Amino acid sequence: MKKNSWRTDCWRIVDLLRVAEPPENVRVQGWIRTVRCSKEVMFLAVNDGSCQASLQVVVAVDMPGFDALSQLGTGACVAVNGRLVASPGKGQDWEVQADGVSVIGATGDDYPLQKKRHSFEFLRSIAHLRPRTNAYGAVFRVRSQMAHAVHTFFQERGFINIHTPIITANDCEGAGEMFRVTTLDPENPPMADGRIAWHEDFFGAKTGLTVSGQLQGELFATAFSDIYTFGPTFRAENSNTSRHAAEFWMVEPEIAFADLAMNCRLAEEFLRYMVVYALEHCSEDLDFFNRFVAPGLIEKLEAVVGASFSTMTYTEAVDQLLKSGQNFSFPVEWGCDLQSEHERYLTESVVGGPLFVTDYPEGIKAFYMRRNDDGRTVAAMDLLVPKVGEIIGGSQREERMDVLVAKMKSVGIDPQSLDWYLDIRRWGSCPHAGFGLGFERFLMYVTGMENIRDVIPFPRTPGNARF
Ligand code: 4AD
Ligand code: MG
Numbered sequence: 001m002k003k004n005s006w007r008t009d010c011w012r013i014v015d016l017l018r019v020a021e022p023p024e025n026v027r028v029q030g031w032i033r034t035v036r037c038s039k040e041v042m043f044l045a046v047n048d049g050s051c052q053a054s055l056q057v058v059v060a061v062d063m064p065g066f067d068a069l070s071q072l073g074t075g076a077c078v079a080v081n082g083r084l085v086a087s088p089g090k091g092q093d094w095e096v097q098a099d100g101v102s103v104i105g106a107t108g109d110d111y112p113l114q115k116k117r118h119s120f121e122f123l124r125s126i127a128h129l130r131p132r133t134n135a136y137g138a139v140f141r142v143r144s145q146m147a148h149a150v151h152t153f154f155q156e157r158g159f160i161n162i163h164t165p166i167i168t169a170n171d172c173e174g175a176g177e178m179f180r181v182t183t184l185d186p187e188n189p190p191m192a193d194g195r196i197a198w199h200e201d202f203f204g205a206k207t208g209l210t211v212s213g214q215l216q217g218e219l220f221a222t223a224f225s226d227i228y229t230f231g232p233t234f235r236a237e238n239s240n241t242s243r244h245a246a247e248f249w250m251v252e253p254e255i256a257f258a259d260l261a262m263n264c265r266l267a268e269e270f271l272r273y274m275v276v277y278a279l280e281h282c283s284e285d286l287d288f289f290n291r292f293v294a295p296g297l298i299e300k301l302e303a304v305v306g307a308s309f310s311t312m313t314y315t316e317a318v319d320q321l322l323k324s325g326q327n328f329s330f331p332v333e334w335g336c337d338l339q340s341e342h343e344r345y346l347t348e349s350v351v352g353g354p355l356f357v358t359d360y361p362e363g364i365k366a367f368y369m370r371r372n373d374d375g376r377t378v379a380a381m382d383l384l385v386p387k388v389g390e391i392i393g394g395s396q397r398e399e400r401m402d403v404l405v406a407k408m409k410s411v412g413i414d415p416q417s418l419d420w421y422l423d424i425r426r427w428g429s430c431p432h433a434g435f436g437l438g439f440e441r442f443l444m445y446v447t448g449m450e451n452i453r454d455v456i457p458f459p460r461t462p463g464n465a466r467f
Contacts, residue, residue: 010079014050017094022084026096028055029079029104031132035072042069044101046080049137052284055080056087056095069101074114075132077105120454127458127467135293138285139455142278143443149277150230150251150439153270159253160224164213166232169205170418172215173366174411177235178208179246209234212436213252215368215421218397221254221432222424228253230439238462242451243340243388245440247460254434260370260379260396263433264356267383267392268309270437271354275301278446286447294448300386301446303353310351313359314377317342320350337364338382343389355384367411369395370431371403381435388445394435401425 004012010027030048037043040061045054057080059066072078079102087095112126113133123130130136154161171178183202184190190197198206213229220227233250253266278286279301290297312320321332321342330339338346338357347355359377362369369378383392398404404425408415415422443455453459458467 012050013046013048013053013055016055016084017051017053017092019084019094022086022094024083025081025099026084027079027081028057028096030055030077032072032074032076032078032107034074042066042072044072044078044080046078047132047137049131049141051141052134052138052288053092056089056092057082057098057101058095059098059101063098063100065100069103071106072101072103073107073109073111075107075111076103077107078102079104120449120451124453124459131457134288135449136454138288139443139447139449140457142282142285142447143455143457145281146274146278146439146443146446147230149274149281150228152277153273154226154228154253157226159226159228160220162213162217162220162224162227162229163231164210164216164229166210167203167207168210168216169203169207170215170421171208172210172212172368174413175211175235175237177211177237179234179236181207181209211235212250214254214434214436215418217252217254217434218368218421218432219424221256221434222428222430225256226253227255240462241340242453243441243444245452245456245459245461248452248456249439251437251439252434254432256430256432258396258433259431260358260381260433263394263396263435264309264311264358264381267356267381267394267435267437268354271309271383271392271442272305274442275304275446279305289448297448307353309354309356309383311356311358312346314338314357314361315359317346317357320346324349335361335363340389343382343384344386347384347389348386353386357382357384365395367407367413368397368404370398371407379433383435385445387448387450388441390438391441391445392435392437394433396431396433399425399429399431401429 010029013028013030016026028046030046033045033047033054035044042059044057046057047054080096080098081100082096082098084094085097087093113129123133131140167181190200211233217227217229229252231249232247234247236246237244286298318332318334324345326345328341332342358381359372360380362371362376362378365378365380369380371378379396381394382390385391405415440452440455444452449455453461
């Protein structure tokens with residue numbers, strides 16, 4: 001592994017720790033994680049975020065400038081020049097014998113991240129410093145790798161990446177959870193006939209932040225066949241749970257000439273690819289989660305790679321729940337929405353792995369899902385995984401104009417308001433399907449982190465947008 005060609009003056013620690021032949025003189029820059037002193041030497045653990053491991057730096061008392069370093073503490077930013085040598089100590093192959101250490105940015109005793117293990121709750125309150133911890137370092141390296149994996153999966157399969165809009169006039173899921181986007185003066189909006197005159201707003205209509213790129217994605221799928229979007233989505237959903245964020249990222253592929261079964265096959269191949277990618281590219285960080293956050297994680301992920309996913313219909317799922325003998329806080333009957341406790345029971349206790357639940361009652365799903373021949377269910381699928389519950393939601397889309405228009409009217413959506421969406425049913429309609437993977441829900445699954453706030457750099461949840 002070579003130094004980055006654009007960075008000629010110093011090494012990234014990840015590269016240095018993997019060298020086969022130690023270079024003579026090295027320079028590294030990073031932040032001090034710990035300082036240990038004995039009579040003759042000082043040991044610094046220096047971390048630059050490039051990997052989980054810190055570099056051990058050994059500073060001898062007779063090094064010029066040693067005295068000035070005695071105040072060095074956790075959190076300080078330093079540059080180290082020295083020689084890379086085989087480490088006699090446990091836990092690392094290489095260490096640096098320092099010839100010089102300079103302080104780039106000093107720290108103080110009040111640095112909030114001291115040696116002891118802090119709770120995730122506490123670390124959330126200092127979201128600007130938490131990336132300097134082992135756990136969040138691992139989370140955000142994995143997040144970055146997984147974002148890359150999303151693109152490689154779809155690009156390798158010829159999907160076209162579409163950047164769907166963030167500002168939109170349409171509530172795709174129809175759940176009324178859109179954040180408003182407006183330039184009108186909230187204290188003195190223009191009025192017409194006793195109501196706010198939205199036509200005078202910036203876009204000439206009521207607009208908000210997108211809850212899903214699907215509707216625009218469908219348009220592009222009926223031109224490019226296979227497309228995907230991957231971007232931020234926003235939901236003003238006032239549910240303060242460990243699995244909901246107001247701002248999250250969604251991966252939404254949309255494929256033409258596809259039915260629900262094909263959609264499930266794509267979802268399964270995608271999820272497995274992502275897990276294999278994590279195992280292959282993030283092994284050091286997964287090892288950390290396996291040891292300190294979620295024992296058994298790696299074994300669970302490896303099992304997912306080897307087995308095919310289970311499938312059951314919603315009706316079968318309800319039967320399973322009814323005969324489970326479990327005392328759920330939300331009672332179960334055919335037609336009810338599955339709650340997290342139900343989803344977890346099915347995936348954890350009934351199948352013990354990922355589970356597709358398909359063919360949900362029409363009444364609890366969005367307007368665009370294709371009606372099944374039974375007249376009471378739709379061609380929907382949710383993928384449920386242990387601990388997290390729903391990680392993917394998708395469906396075959398209603399491609400029949402008359403059925404779709406009747407459905408929109410019956411749920412109170414003015415077909416005129418989505419005339420552009422209906423146009424693809426008007427000219428060259430075709431069966432098509434797609435799904436949305438909640439990127440953070442996937443990250444929770446692959447890292448074992450139990451709160452969605454802990455896999456988002458700066459989480460947005462009710463009452464929380466400080467950083
Ligand atoms: O099931 P959802 O609402 O489906 C859609 O938005 C479809 N338009 C997707 C499509 O077919 N193209 O959301 C998809 C996924 C969920 O399964 C969940 O993983 C995640 O998005 N999700 C959330 N993640 C974090 N916080 C929230 N508030 C979320 N809401 C949904
Ligand atoms: Mg859903």
